[in-house]
Amino acid sequence: MEQGLSDAEGDGGDPAAAPALADVLVFLEASVESLCAVEWSAVDADALADAVGRVEVLARRLEASGCRATAELAALHGRKGRTPGGVAAMLAERLGLAKGTVHGRIDAGGRQATPAGRAAASGEITGEHERIIAKAVSALPGTLGGSAKTRFAEELTRFARSAAPADLRAEAARRVAELCPARGRDREEHQERQRSARLGAVRADGTSTLTMTLTPRGRALVERALCDFGGPGGAVPCEPGSDDRTPEQRAHDALVHQWALGSTVDPARPRGIATIVVRLTPEQLEDPHALVRTDSGTQLSVRQAVSMAGAMPWFVSMLRDGREELQRIDVDAHPERRIASAIQRLVLYAAHGGCTFPGCTAPARRSQFHHVREWSRGGPTTVANGALGCPVHHGFVGDGPAGWTTIVNPASPGLCTWLPPGVDRLTDA
Structure with missing residues (x-):
């Protein structure tokens, strides 16, 4: 210089x-x-x-x-x-x-x-x-x-x-x-344009990042959650003076607790009877460290999955020999309705886990109820006539020359077979 x-x-x-x-x-x-x-x-x-x-x-x-x-x-x-x-x-x-x-x-x-x-x-x-x-x-x-x-x-x-x-x-x-x-x-218009939330990819250790730009309303709600549950002992019951979490960890737990409170089980909700669905087999329940996935594809341990349920009501679906056993719930009470019920979608979540199109990995949360035998051709709205299909593959089904068809597969109860254009029988597939 x-x-x-x-x-x-x-x-x-x-x-x-x-x-x-x-x-x-x-x-x-x-x-x-x-x-x-x-x-x-x-x-x-x-x-x-x-x-x-x-x-x-x-x-x-x-x-x-x-x-x-x-x-x-x-x-x-x-x-x-x-x-x-x-x-x-x-x-x-x-x-x-x-x-x-x-x-x-x-x-x-x-x-x-x-x-x-x-x-x-x-x-x-x-x-x-x-x-x-x-x-x-x-x-x-x-x-x-x-x-x-x-x-x-x-x-x-x-x-x-x-x-x-x-x-x-x-x-x-x-x-x-x-x-x-x-x-x-x-x-205010500028604030609304700036609002964003980005969920990062799952890292090697199973954690992920969440980056948000909050509107004043969003910030006020976050501050309320931190005030209510972010103090020592908040959201995690413990003896006075024994909470050794850092302020950042307490903030994380406070927000997760607040979100969990909003994940109520309400049959009247149009988008599903449960906010988070995890499929567990009896064998997996024996190992708390076994890895399972939610209906949106997030991987977590069995211990974490069970702890999320807490004291809230939840449904456990037992699968035996590939068949759904929900004897105490009439899941097909209204087969004449075109729109599947929340319970029917929940059963398919547990049975199929995601889109049933061959090779598709779309999770259940991003899949739709598909009538195996089309509704327009008399197919009832029942679990037996239902399958999960992501929006892309669900759109493949149609009457045109490029349309796919689906049929019940007797060899795999509860699942269907997707037939490409020009194929109308399972033996031709």
């Missing part, structure tokens, strides 16, 4: 000021060297707490001073005809920083006459606080007078002195919204 400095200093700088600056920097470097040599483990708690606070203030002031120096250097280069982008690129390369970081320092150095800039220069707030306030001020409408903007910045600066950056950001957004009510609708 020496060449960049000398280029700028040759443009009217005061040579007498250079030795003073050099002396200050030498003294600063020696002081930092001495500070780094301190054996902190030999210092008592009170002295350490005092040192941490003083070092934090010094670090904030050094950051602000560096930003001011960077802004002055950029201004000197600007007077020599260099563009701001060129100056930032040159400094970024010499300092090993991102160009955007240098731009941010130049901008911050030019804002030190503002209320937040002065507070950052004195170490009262951090550089991040100052940037949040500057962004909030820039979001105010141009019709708002300069004095009103200054008061707004002063109020946020006072708030920032005792607030974390995240809290300051939320408070700034709230105050901007109050001053700009006309933007409320656009803001």
